[in-house]
Structure formats: structure tokens, C-alpha cells
Amino acid sequence: MKVLILGSGAREHAVTWKYSKSKRITGLFIAPGNGGTGELGVNLPDVDPENPEQVIKACREYDISHVFVGPEAPLAAGIVDELKKAGIPVIGPHKAAARLEGSKIFSKNFMKSYKIPTAEAHQFSNPDKFLKHINSIKGTVVIKDDGLAAGKGVLVSSDIDELTTFGLDILKNGPLLVEECLEGYEISIFTISDGKNYKILPVCADFKRAGNDDTGPNTGGMGAICPVPIINSAMLTEIEKKIIIPTFKGMEKDKLNYAGILYFGLMMTSDGPKLLEYNVRFGDPEAQVLIPLIDSDMGNIVDAVLNGGLDEYNIRISNNSALGVVIASGGYPGEYQVGLPVKPIPSYPEKDALIFHASTTEIENNRVATGGGRCFTCVGIGPNTLKANARAYEAVKGVTFEGSWYRKDIGRKFITNDQ
Numbered sequence: 001m002k003v004l005i006l007g008s009g010a011r012e013h014a015v016t017w018k019y020s021k022s023k024r025i026t027g028l029f030i031a032p033g034n035g036g037t038g039e040l041g042v043n044l045p046d047v048d049p050e051n052p053e054q055v056i057k058a059c060r061e062y063d064i065s066h067v068f069v070g071p072e073a074p075l076a077a078g079i080v081d082e083l084k085k086a087g088i089p090v091i092g093p094h095k096a097a098a099r100l101e102g103s104k105i106f107s108k109n110f111m112k113s114y115k116i117p118t119a120e121a122h123q124f125s126n127p128d129k130f131l132k133h134i135n136s137i138k139g140t141v142v143i144k145d146d147g148l149a150a151g152k153g154v155l156v157s158s159d160i161d162e163l164t165t166f167g168l169d170i171l172k173n174g175p176l177l178v179e180e181c182l183e184g185y186e187i188s189i190f191t192i193s194d195g196k197n198y199k200i201l202p203v204c205a206d207f208k209r210a211g212n213d214d215t216g217p218n219t220g221g222m223g224a225i226c227p228v229p230i231i232n233s234a235m236l237t238e239i240e241k242k243i244i245i246p247t248f249k250g251m252e253k254d255k256l257n258y259a260g261i262l263y264f265g266l267m268m269t270s271d272g273p274k275l276l277e278y279n280v281r282f283g284d285p286e287a288q289v290l291i292p293l294i295d296s297d298m299g300n301i302v303d304a305v306l307n308g309g310l311d312e313y314n315i316r317i318s319n320n321s322a323l324g325v326v327i328a329s330g331g332y333p334g335e336y337q338v339g340l341p342v343k344p345i346p347s348y349p350e351k352d353a354l355i356f357h358a359s360t361t362e363i364e365n366n367r368v369a370t371g372g373g374r375c376f377t378c379v380g381i382g383p384n385t386l387k388a389n390a391r392a393y394e395a396v397k398g399v400t401f402e403g404s405w406y407r408k409d410i411g412r413k414f415i416t417n418d419q
Helices: 010-020 052-061 072-077 079-085 095-102 104-113 127-134 160-171 233-253 286-293 298-306 385-396
Strands: 002-007 027-032 066-069 121-124 141-145 154-157 176-180 185-194 198-200 209-211 215-218 223-226 259-269 272-279 321-328 353-357 361-363 367-369 374-382
Touching: 002 010, 002 052, 010 027, 010 286, 010 298, 010 353, 010 374, 027 052, 052 079, 066 079, 066 298, 072 079, 072 095, 079 095, 095 104, 095 272, 104 121, 104 176, 104 272, 121 127, 127 160, 127 176, 141 160, 154 160, 154 215, 160 176, 185 233, 185 286, 185 298, 198 233, 223 286, 233 259, 233 272, 259 298, 286 321, 286 353, 286 374, 321 385, 353 385, 374 385
Parallel strands: 002 027, 002 066
Antiparallel strands: 121 176, 141 154, 141 176, 185 198, 185 259, 209 215, 223 321, 259 272, 321 374, 353 374, 361 367
16 A cells, blocks of 8 residues: 555644554655654655645655545545545545534534534624624633634633624634533544444543643643543443434435544533534544554555445454643744754653654754644553553653643543543
């Protein structure tokens, strides 16, 4: 297999790392890639993942067997449709199915159509109607930008002025949702599908807020754990019955089936699991803790997905736990600098720790510089969450650049239940 992976983040570094372990890979290309992926394969920095002509040309030039699409933007733009027209196998949803992530309103209507438990919501495109509604409610609500917003198009607040400012800013460019605020704890469930059959992967939890103890503004994710110790088989059975099965039946009825990843963002409430959102790809930073726990060969998994044989393929999962800590640039999720040189990073045994790059660039003397807000994910691996936490934070000490920061409590709220 010769594989082209689209994207440049830590998720794509994790995917590239997993492919690099496959015995079936004869060529590994990443567009545009980053400083970490360049150590595992060939970066194609001049190929834009959202430009079908450039991607198809690269596939022809390098005799690519299939394409794995990492981020959401190319999916929402229809890159999969164009690749399929060109006869190139691809992991990811077509444009119509990508609306499950690309439009919060579309996905909410889908949930309602198939009676999937979710938060009550109202949609608005008119500022006056939005203001009337906001001023009539009491307590905490959630405002969501209808479109893609890199994890930052959400506000949870009870402050009318804050809600008003945030909502009106969104309405300048498109519609929004105002949802009830569900109480509980969030988990992430990823399924992999061949278009008909699906397999559920180990449960993750990510930490979206910038501050310790889940305070501060939303980010794209500041850390994650896998698996989630407090999720038992009975809970997972309930989630599958109420949410996952109705989703796949609804996708089949609406002809939204695709070969790839479908994410379920869930709130575990006192009334049972409720669906917050769909993503149509691996999450970031969840991918960085989930992928290292998959023991099966990536080439074999993809072969089963692309050939419709997933029902007969057993995906082997490690008994270990993984915990990831994101290291960000000073100022993130607000304004931040890029191009900051990173001190040489120590190497660690892969059985204990992995360091995934996000948007880094190579500079002189085999060093890298930062290229984004979230710059690295340090992943610790161990027999339980506590040990994985210790190894992750040990690895964090080895990644330093000017202004770098990270949350110091990733996984803490679950650790007491793990031991």
C-alpha cells in the first residue's frame, strides 16, 4: 500500500505513526504534514488538502493506493466526492454525510428525525428573534455556531451580555443554535464503518476548556484519556442501543453511509446518555490516545473498511491506558505567536510515551518550530490511567519553547475511579 494522509495536526501525526507500523505499507505521504510526520514519511507541503486537483495529481504521481482524510475542512468541502470520481479509494465521508459535522442544524434535525436523545434546541438566523429568545431565558445555555469553528464556536454561559455578543457575532456570517445546557460528564465514542457494518473503538474523554478543573474558554482540546474507567459494559450497551444503532439506521435510510470514522460526542446525564454532536473523522486530541491502543495492523483495518469486510474483522485492542497532554503556545486560544524554536526533544520508549507534533515546521540543525496554537500532544501509556498520567507529564517536561503552557490536571477527575 502507498498511502496519502491529508492534514498537518497531531491527529495526522498519530495516524501517520500508526500506518508506519504496518507491514503492508510501501509508501507513506502526508499533505502538507508537519515536523513529526516528516520523520515517518514524505511531506508534500505544496499540496493543499482542500484542493482536489492538487490532491488527485499527487495520488497519480505517487501511485497512491488510498487516501486517509484527517481534518474536517476538506471533508466538508467535498474532497471525498472528487477523489471517488477520479477512482481513488478514500477513508472519509462524502460531502452530504459530512454535513453531520459541518452543520450543527443539519445534525440536530437528523437526531430529532431518528429520536436520538439530545439537548433541546432552537435555531436562529434573525438577530431580533435571537435577542428576544436570549432575554427570555434564565440560567445557563449553550450557543453553537452552525458551521465549522475548530472547536471554538461554542459558548456555555448564563451571562446575557456575553451570550448576546457571542451570538450576534456568529449571526453576521450564518445561523446558530441555542441549546439547553446538559449536566453530567462528556465522553467521546469513535466508530469505524465500512458503509454498512461498524465497530466501536475504546471510549475516550477529552478536556476542552483551557483552564484546570474545566474552567476558562473552549479550545480545540487540551488533553484526553482512553479508555474512560467509569464507563462499563452496561453503559456502553445503552449508548449503542439508544444512540449508535439509530444513527447508523438513519444514515442508511438517508443514504449518508460512508467508509470511515464517525464520532459521537456524548453527555452522560442523570437521565442517561445524550448526544451533543457528531464528528465525521477522528478527534484531536482523542486520536492521539486512542490510536496507540489499537494493536491491529492499520493496513489490515483499512483493507476491511474499503472492501466491506469489517463485520468479519476483529480489531485487537490493547489492555493499556493512554493519557495525552496538549502543549500550547502562549495566548492560545486567543492570539499567539508562531515560528518559536523548540528545544531538542528527548526520545522515550514507545511503550511508555509518544510525542505527536501539531503544525510544527522543520528548521535548521534538525530542529522544529511551532506553527499553531496547539503544538504537541505528549501521550503516556501504562497499565492504568494513573500510570499513563505520570508518564505523560514526564514527557511534557522534555518539550519546551518560549511561552509554552499546558493543563496540569488531565485525567485527574477520572483517576480516583480507576484505582
